[in-house]
Amino acid sequence: MTGSEVPTPFRLAYVPGVTPTKWVRVWNERLPEVPLTLIPVSAADAADVLRAGDADAGLVRLPIDRTELSAIPLYTETTVVVVPKDHDVAGADEVVAEDLADAVVLHPLDDTLEWERRPGVAAKERPATTADAVELVAAGVGLLVVPQSLARLHHRKDLTYRPVSDAPESRVALSWPEAHTTDLVEEFIGIVRGRTVNSSRGRAPTPAQPKAKSQRPDASGAKRKPGAAGGSTGKGARGGPGAGKGAKRGKPRRRS
Structure with missing residues (x-):
């Protein structure tokens, strides 16, 4: 690029x-x-x-x-009912749909909750948006049942919300x-979905790095060089690189 x-x-x-x-x-x-x-x-x-x-x-x-x-x-998401702070519902920890039976419950055109039977009394007109419906709740026109995130999005100091335990969820x-x-x-x-960067799906995984050859310390604590036999690296070490080709091991001589 x-x-x-x-x-x-x-x-x-x-x-x-x-x-x-x-x-x-x-x-x-x-x-x-x-x-x-x-x-x-x-x-x-x-x-x-x-x-x-x-x-x-x-x-x-x-x-x-x-x-x-x-x-x-x-x-x-949890479903909640948005009400004025001085409404009776505001004093409860949670409500059921039946608790809203006598209240006007607004049904905005952008609502996505799937009800078999909507709670409350239907308003004469449907608000165009959830934001419009919140304004009507603040004006005392009715109540509003929405996903909790929308209640938070349109939060007002004069309104509050409570969970509706038997309402459909979003x-x-x-x-x-x-x-x-x-x-x-x-x-x-x-x-x-929470996959890691090295997941088999998505981007190609990061290639594994080759492991370094381990170097074991000798008796003195110094690390042995790769390929060295025993602890000695000098010429003529038994079996080491200094040993002559075909060299024979002799018998030890007695001390006189």
Whole structure:
């Protein structure tokens, strides 16, 4: 690569409430030569962005339209109800859906929770976004049931939230166009799954370094040179390099 060439970035889309920071940090450590570009998208638009090729992969909320897309579930979030701080629900550690039966519960258009039967009384109109719904909760119009990360994202000092123990949970997944499972996509899959840099999938493992030959110390504590026999290296040492070819071992002479 010449100095004028700019590497193509890896484009990662992500929906509100999802925090890709830790995975981006690992990416930058492993592939410093490939920039990673973050693309914020709405939960409703995430699948279309991936199919259109406007991102290489995306952190999305399930369910999504899986047409032409692959997806790997990553984790599941607790579901909470967002209420004013002075609401009765704020005094409980957690609630069940039945506790919300008499309350107006807002249902924003970008909601991804899958309910068999939604709790509470439906509002006359659906807010366009979760952010709009939070503003309506603050205005006393109703309550809002969302994944906990969205309650944190839209936190206000006059609001709080409590877990809803029997509510459906939100699943976060990594998704990408099935026909474009590139090496960089595989690399990011390995990162979110916690694979090490030397994993068999993803980047090529670091080659093993040859081990140095061990050098055992002789009786004096000095390390023996490779190939030397016994502790002596002088000429004529028995069996050593100084021994003559075909030399015979004689009998020791008696002292007179």
